Structures are given as structure tokens and as C-alpha cells.
Amino acid sequence: xxxxxxxxxxxxxxxxxxxxxxxxxxxxxxxxxxxxxxxxxxxxxxxxxxxxxxxxxxxxxxxxxxxxxxxxxxxxxxxxxxxxxxxxxxxxxxxxxxxxxxxxxxxxxxxxxxxxxxxxxxxxxxxxxxxxxxxxxxxxxxxxxxxxxxxxxxxxxxxxxxxxxxxxxxxxxxxxxxxxxxxxxxxxxxxxxxxxxxxxxxxxxxxxxxxxxxxxxxxxxxxxxxxxxxxxxxxxxxxxxxxxxxxxxxxxxxxxxxxxxxxxxxxxxxxxxxxxxxxxxxxxxxxxxxxxxxxxxxxxxxxxxxxxx
Amino acid sequence: xxxxxxxxxxxxxxxxxxxxxxxxxxxxxxxxxxxxxxxxxxxxxxxxxxxxxxxxxxxxxxxxxxxxxxxxxxxxxxxxxxxxxxxxxxxxxxxxxxxxxxxxxxxxxxxxxxxxx
Numbered sequence: 001x002x003x004x005x006x007x008x009x010x011x012x013x014x015x016x017x018x019x020x021x022x023x024x025x026x027x028x029x030x031x032x033x034x035x036x037x038x039x040x041x042x043x044x045x046x047x048x049x050x051x052x053x054x055x056x057x058x059x060x061x062x063x064x065x066x067x068x069x070x071x072x073x074x075x076x077x078x079x080x081x082x083x084x085x086x087x088x089x090x091x092x093x094x095x096x097x098x099x100x101x102x103x104x105x106x107x108x109x110x111x112x113x114x115x116x117x118x119x120x121x122x123x124x125x126x127x128x129x130x131x132x133x134x135x136x137x138x139x140x141x142x143x144x145x146x147x148x149x150x151x152x153x154x155x156x157x158x159x160x161x162x163x164x165x166x167x168x169x170x171x172x173x174x175x176x177x178x179x180x181x182x183x184x185x186x187x188x189x190x191x192x193x194x195x196x197x198x199x200x201x202x203x204x205x206x207x208x209x210x211x212x213x214x215x216x217x218x219x220x221x222x223x224x225x226x227x228x229x230x231x232x233x234x235x236x237x238x239x240x241x242x243x244x245x246x247x248x249x250x251x252x253x254x255x256x257x258x259x260x261x262x263x264x265x266x267x268x269x270x271x272x273x274x275x276x277x278x279x280x281x282x283x284x285x286x287x288x289x290x291x292x293x294x295x296x297x298x299x300x301x302x303x304x305x306x307x308x309x
Numbered sequence: 310x311x312x313x314x315x316x317x318x319x320x321x322x323x324x325x326x327x328x329x330x331x332x333x334x335x336x337x338x339x340x341x342x343x344x345x346x347x348x349x350x351x352x353x354x355x356x357x358x359x360x361x362x363x364x365x366x367x368x369x370x371x372x373x374x375x376x377x378x379x380x381x382x383x384x385x386x387x388x389x390x391x392x393x394x395x396x397x398x399x400x401x402x403x404x405x406x407x408x409x410x411x412x413x414x415x416x417x418x419x420x421x422x423x424x425x426x
Contacts, residue, residue, distance in 0.1 A: 020345060158417070220391075222391040222392050223393075230387065259380060259382070267388060273395075273418040274346070
């Protein structure tokens with residue numbers, strides 16, 4: 001009797017273990033892996049999401065949405081501020097040359113990655129190269145706007161001629177694109193910068209014939225006074241030395257004075273240029289800021305603007 | 310034929326120019342190094358600009374040679390501190406707020422305009 005019960009008990013245990021083992025078995029498909037990685041991505045856990053996306057590519061190299069996965073890896077790196085690595089990943093997507101939205105977005109993101117690395121030159125080249133390949137008006141407008149944005153950023157950093165280039169690109173945007181990107185506001189801003197009171201460098205140099213005059217014109221009153229007193233003092237000293245038949249001393253003082261006098265002219269011209277540049281930077285910093293982001297949840301690219309009227 | 314004193318003068322000017330050209334073309338020439346290592350350390354660094362006037366002079370001589378270098382150095386000495394603070398950026402160096410005025414901020418207007426596409 002006891003033996004029979006024991007037999008039944010053992011049978012139950014074995015069967016139960018078998019069913020338990022069956023429950024523990026799990027086969028992860030590519031879709032499940034992608035969903036999990038995407039979930040982490042949406043939760044903005046980019047570090048882990050990137051690992052999971054990489055795992056997906058490793059175990060499922062023929063995954064049908066491989067392009068999107070690679071693009072997402074780039075976005076993860078971008079959001080982790082690893083711009084150099086992100087640019088490299090986007091570059092691979094661009095080189096593959098598939099005609100899809102990911103290649104398009106990769107160009108824009110690579111450009112932004114270079115901008116964040118402080119390399120505006122590369123950021124422009126990426127977009128200009130892409131501009132040669134695209135034909136649809138919408139993408140062209142977006143490229144023009146982004147190029148204008150890069151030049152406006154450079155203008156804020158004081159790079160000469162950036163405003164002219166920014167205006168050129170903004171004026172190339174179509175009417176529908178202009179409404180979409182509010183490019184007219186930026187054109188108005190550029191006009192505002194151009195109409196701001198400026199100092200003429202030539203006039204500054206001319207005024208500097210009288211030491212300190214150029215600085216006075218550029219509203220640098222302390223510098224003007226110092227320049228005037230220094231030059232007047234040195235000219236007087238040179239004259240006195242020469243008058244007292246001390247020609248060697250007069251020569252040395254004259255040599256020093258020549259430097260300060262020409263320096264006064266140079267400084268006046270330079271100050272006018274610096275004044276104009278400072279005005280540009282001041283207006284741009286007051287009135288304009290742009291931020292952009294790519295929203296994968298809504299599958300869209302967002303640009304936000306701050307413009308003070 | 311030129312008088313003897315004029316020939317001497319021409320040779321002297323040529324010698325000074327050649328001397329300056331070779332002297333200031335060096336990476337960190339000994340005049341500025343001597344000033345920075347032996348005079349400035351005793352006198353105290355009071356320059357309110359970054360880079361300091363001596364370092365600026367060293368760089369500008371190296372970049373533009375003795376003639377423009379001398380002119381730009383004199384200009385910088387006059388501008389040191391004061392009104393420059395109204396239009397230039399500030400940087401914190403060794404817990405001290407200084408006016409950022411590198412060579413590039415004073416010769417940027419020399420360079421040619423970018424080619425339009």
C-alpha cells in the first residue's frame with residue numbers, strides 16, 4: 001500500500017517538474033527583442049537601449065528593420081552626448097545609401113552631431129553633400145533652413161559673413177517652407193542686425209590721426225584718453241630730447257612712439273570692427289535661439305524657436 | 310654714390326630687421342621668455358586680459374612678424390583692461406575673471422571674405 005502511494009507521489013513530482021520546466025523555457029524572437037529595446041528607448045534609458053539594439057543586430061543580423069535599429073543606436077549615442085561615435089554610426093548609414101527616411105535623418109543628425117562637437121564646417125559639408133542628392137522641395141527647404149541655422153550660430157560666435165550666407169539660405173526656402181520654418185522672422189532679424197548702428201572702420205582710422213580720436217569715435221573713452229596722453233607725452237619727450245641735442249635718445253623714443261602711434265590707428269580700425277561684431281552678437285543673443293529634437297515616439301522631427309519681438 | 314653714413318644706416322636697418330625676423334620667428338623667443346620667467350614673476354602678474362600682454366606679444370610676433378607684431382603689441386598695451394571689458398568675453402582663469410582677447414580677436418577682419426556658393 002505504502003509502495004503504491006510512493007509511486008503515485010513520485011509520478012506527480014516528475015510530471016509537475018516537467019510542466020514547470022516547460023513554463024521556464026522562453027524563445028526570444030527578433031520582434032520581442034526589438035520591442036524590449038524600443039521600450040527602453042522610449043523610457044529614455046539610452047545606455048541600456050543601445051546594448052539591446054546591438055544585441056538584436058548580433059543575434060538577428062538579417063532582421064527586417066535593421067536600418068531603424070542602426071539609426072536608433074546612433075540616436076542613443078547622440079542623446080548620450082557621444083557625438084563622435086554617433087557621427088560615425090550615422091556615417092555608416094549614409095554610406096550604405098539606402099533610399100529611406102533613416103538615411104535622410106542620419107544626414108541631419110550627423111550634421112547636428114558635428115555642430116555639437118563644435119565643427120560647423122563638417123556640419124555644413126554633410127548637408128551640402130546631401131543637398132546635391134535630394135530633389136524633393138520639402139527636404140531641400142529643411143537643408144536650407146539647417147544651413148541657415150548653422151550660419152546664424154556662427155554669426156553669434158562672431159564669424160564674418162555668416163549673416164550674408166544665412167540670408168542666402170533663408171531666401172532659398174520655398175513659400176510653404178518659409179511658413180513651416182518661420183524663416184521670414186529670421187530674415188527680419190538679419191535685417192535688424194544689419195540696420196543696427198555700426199562704426200565705420202575707415203572713419204575710425206581717419207580720426208585716429210589725432211591720437212585717441214579713433215577710440216573716441218568707437219565709444220572707448222578711457223582708451224582714447226590713455227592713447228592721447230601717452231602719444232602726446234612720447235612726442236613731447238622725443239622733441240625735447242632732440243631739442244637738447246640728444247639725438248640717440250630722441251631716436252629711441254621716436255621708435256617707441258612710432259609703434260604706439262601706428263598701434264593707435266590699428267587699434268581704432270580694429271575697435272570699429274569689434275564694435276560691429278559685438279552689436280551683431282548682442283542682437284542675435286537677445287532675440288534668437290533654436291533648439292531641435294527628434295521624437296521617435298511620434299516619429300517626427302521637432303524644431304522649437306524662441307524669438308523675442 | 311650714396312654718402313657713407315647713409316650706407317651704414319641702410320645696413321643697420323637691414324641688420325635690425327633681419328635680427329628681429331629671425332629672433333621673433335622662434336617658437337618662444339628668449340626676450341618674452343626672459344620677461345615672463347624673471348621680471349613678471351617678481352613684478353607680479355596684474356594683466357587683466359587673457360592671454361596676458363607678454364604672451365599676446367609673443368604670439369603676435371610669431372604670427373605676423375616684427376613690424377605688425379610691434380604695432381599690435383603697442384595697441385594691446387594701450388587697450389589692456391578698461392573699455393575692452395565692454396565688448397569682449399570674460400573667462401575664468403585660476404579663479405580670476407579675465408577679458409578674453411586673443412590675437413584672433415584683433416586680426417579677424419584682415420582675412421578675405423568667404424566665397425559665396
